Amino acid sequence: MQTTLFKSVGIAGIGLIGGSLAKDLRTFGLVGRILGWNRTLSHAERALELGLVDETLPTLEALVDASELIVLATPVDILVKTLPAILDRLRPGQVVIDVGSTKQAIVEAVAQHPNRKQFVACHPMAGTEKSGPDAAVENLFRNRFTLLINPAESDPELLCRVSSMWSQVGAVLATMSAQEHDQTAALLSHMPHVLAYALLRTIKEAERNQALNARFAGGGLASMTRIAHSPISMWRPIFKQNKVALLDAIDTFIKHLSIFREVIAKDDDERLSELMK
Amino acid sequence: MQTTLFKSVGIAGIGLIGGSLAKDLRTFGLVGRILGWNRTLSHAERALELGLVDETLPTLEALVDASELIVLATPVDILVKTLPAILDRLRPGQVVIDVGSTKQAIVEAVAQHPNRKQFVACHPMAGTEKSGPDAAVENLFRNRFTLLINPAESDPELLCRVSSMWSQVGAVLATMSAQEHDQTAALLSHMPHVLAYALLRTIKEAERNQALNARFAGGGLASMTRIAHSPISMWRPIFKQNKVALLDAIDTFIKHLSIFREVIAKDDDERLSELMK
Numbered sequence: 358m359q360t361t362l363f364k365s366v367g368i369a370g371i372g373l374i375g376g377s378l379a380k381d382l383r384t385f386g387l388v389g390r391i392l393g394w395n396r397t398l399s400h401a402e403r404a405l406e407l408g409l410v411d412e413t414l415p416t417l418e419a420l421v422d423a424s425e426l427i428v429l430a431t432p433v434d435i436l437v438k439t440l441p442a443i444l445d446r447l448r449p450g451q452v453v454i455d456v457g458s459t460k461q462a463i464v465e466a467v468a469q470h471p472n473r474k475q476f477v478a479c480h481p482m483a484g485t486e487k488s489g490p491d492a493a494v495e496n497l498f499r500n501r502f503t504l505l506i507n508p509a510e511s512d513p514e515l516l517c518r519v520s521s522m523w524s525q526v527g528a529v530l531a532t533m534s535a536q537e538h539d540q541t542a543a544l545l546s547h548m549p550h551v552l553a554y555a556l557l558r559t560i561k562e563a564e565r566n567q568a569l570n571a572r573f574a575g576g577g578l579a580s581m582t583r584i585a586h587s588p589i590s591m592w593r594p595i596f597k598q599n600k601v602a603l604l605d606a607i608d609t610f611i612k613h614l615s616i617f618r619e620v621i622a623k624d625d626d627e628r629l630s631e632l633m634k
Numbered sequence: 635m636q637t638t639l640f641k642s643v644g645i646a647g648i649g650l651i652g653g654s655l656a657k658d659l660r661t662f663g664l665v666g667r668i669l670g671w672n673r674t675l676s677h678a679e680r681a682l683e684l685g686l687v688d689e690t691l692p693t694l695e696a697l698v699d700a701s702e703l704i705v706l707a708t709p710v711d712i713l714v715k716t717l718p719a720i721l722d723r724l725r726p727g728q729v730v731i732d733v734g735s736t737k738q739a740i741v742e743a744v745a746q747h748p749n750r751k752q753f754v755a756c757h758p759m760a761g762t763e764k765s766g767p768d769a770a771v772e773n774l775f776r777n778r779f780t781l782l783i784n785p786a787e788s789d790p791e792l793l794c795r796v797s798s799m800w801s802q803v804g805a806v807l808a809t810m811s812a813q814e815h816d817q818t819a820a821l822l823s824h825m826p827h828v829l830a831y832a833l834l835r836t837i838k839e840a841e842r843n844q845a846l847n848a849r850f851a852g853g854g855l856a857s858m859t860r861i862a863h864s865p866i867s868m869w870r871p872i873f874k875q876n877k878v879a880l881l882d883a884i885d886t887f888i889k890h891l892s893i894f895r896e897v898i899a900k901d902d903d904e905r906l907s908e909l910m911k
Contacts (some may be wrong), residue, residue, distance in 0.1 A: 482850055482851065482852040483852060483853070484852060484853065484854075485853065501852065502849070502850050504850065531850065540845065540846070541846055541847070541850055544836070544837060544840055544845075544846055545837065545846070545848065545850060545851040545852070545855050546851070546852055546854055546855065549833060549854055549855050549858045550854065551891070551894050551895075551898070552829060552833065552858065552891065553854075553858060554894060554909065554910050555887065555890045555891040555893075555894050556826060556829065556887065556890075558890045558893075558894075558909060559821070559883075559886055559887045559890045560821060560822065562886075562890070563821055563886070568817065568821075569817070569818055569821050569822070570818070571822065572779070573759055573779050573781065573808065573818055573822060574759065574822040574823070575759040575760060575761060575778065575822070575823055576760070576761065576762065577761075577823055577826055577827060577830075577860075577861040578822050578823065578826050580857045580858070580860050580861065581826045581829065581830065581857070581858050581861070583854075583857050584854040584857065584858070585910075589907055589910045589911070592910065593903060593906055593907060593910065596898050596906070597898070597901060597903070600898060600899070600901075603898065604895060604898065604899055606836075607891065607894075607895050607898075608895075609836055609839075609840070610832065610833060610836045611888060611891065611892075613832045613833075613835045613836045613839070614828070614829065614832040614884065614888065615888075616832075616835075617828050617831060617832050617835075617884075618828075618881060618884050618885075621828070621873050621874070621877060621880065621881065621884075622877070622881055624874060624877070626870060626874070629870055629873070630866055630870060632831065632835060633831050633862075633866045633869065633870065634866070
């Protein structure tokens with residue numbers, strides 16, 4: 358039997374992640390009322406139309422005041438800017454989570470905040486290249502990791518309720534430090550996104566120079582450039598906030614790619630086979 | 635109404651491409667008997683078990699002698715080695731096609747062959763990372779390009795029948811020179827494969843150094859490394875045969891990636907947005 362974990366949830370940013378979470382929270386009966394706010398008004402209206410939320414609120418402040426659980430699903434630059442003021446407004450018993458892809462900047466931004474314990478930093482490792490309320494899908498988090506970051510900095514009882522929520526929408530939980538998270542995310546997600554963007558750019562430039570007709574591409578290219586269709590407004594701030602680890606990951610990749618290049622240039626079949634294993 | 639284009643087809647290499655073509659040729663009633671040969675005997679047996687072929691033959695020579703249309707779906711190093719001897723054996727009216735991913739080496743290998751006109755060089759831009767007869771699927775070629783290479787070097791009537799076959803299994807046809815093909819394939823397929831292998835290598839090394847736990851990866855990494863699970867025996871010879879164009883494509887990619895790196899390092903938001911567009 359499912360139990361209602363939060364009487365009301367307010368979702369700031371009702372796109373792919375926020376909207377998908379709203380769907381599951383409703384399906385599994387984990388929350389009472391679902392409220393929404395979105396910087397882009399048309400997205401808020403669309404979320405209401407799709408039934409993702411019961412009501413939209415005109416400001417982030419109103420959303421915060423009206424919600425027991427506040428889910429911040431905005432781009433990470435906006436997150437870092439808004440979280441301190443959100444924590445300022447909290448009453449006891451309220452809890453804020455984020456779902457951002459970078460963690461050091463956000464935990465540093467609120468490290469000394471008196472209400473720090475009411476914030477749980479989360480990163481569900483799920484998503485697609487789509488965005489906006491229409492991209493919301495059911496079961497997005499099922500069997501995917503949701504990482505809980507610097508868990509000791511959150512109130513244990515609130516942490517338990519947030520963990521329970523993620524578990525009940527099917528996520529597999531793991532904890533790590535913000536630093537470990539950002540290095541992991543740089544290698545597993547942020548750097549691969551840069552590769553996809555750079556690959557798409559390489560192909561587009563060759564097309565522009567009429568060296569190539571990209572319509573001949575097979576499925577491999579599509580699968581390698583899929584994530585380069587993710588929204589710029591979301592990814593540019595991620596690259597910026599995780600710059601140090603990201604540049605390091607790019608350099609590591611270039612080192613490995615250069616080894617492949619050298620081995621191919623030398624016709625070193627044996628070593629090439631080893632590298633491809 | 636479909637008509638039988640070839641009384642018998644012999645498929646050398648009954649894996650993903652050869653097996654999928656066999657399925658479609660049968661489904662659409664385009665050929666009479668389907669014969670098979672495979673260097674790996676267990677694959678030939680499995681293809682028979684799956685009903686991909688009506689009969690397997692013990693040698694490539696026996697397959698060639700018994701088939702009106704011969705489809706060579708072996709790795710490209712074996713292709714280049716075997717095609718001249720296959721052309722030696724041909725009787726009038728027989729036609730050989732290949733489905734290899736590189737084209738300059740193969741057309742050069744038979745450029746002066748007296749039976750050159752009985753060979754049509756083909757490259758269906760379709761596939762997955764899977765291999766072997768169990769990877770064969772229906773409609774693999776539907777709505778995907780099949781490139782016909784140096785078409786003027788083939789007998790026009792045989793070229794027409796081969797074109798008709800590809801069209802009837804749903805492929806979209808285009809023609810180009812071997813050189814243009816290899817440059818296009820280097821950029822759209824071979825270089826992206828090297829990136830996928832290098833990315834997988836980067837992640838595996840980080841895991842080995844315990845800097846990372848790759849099980850936290852989301853769908854983006856999976857989609858970018860999918861094609862790195864393609865068989866080495868197929869891809870290593872492709873890299874080798876298309877070395878010049880491939881190294882050039884890798885260098886072009888590294889140039890573009892380095893621009894991204896620099897723009898991220900400099901926090902040049904405006905330029906980064908332009909590059910990501």
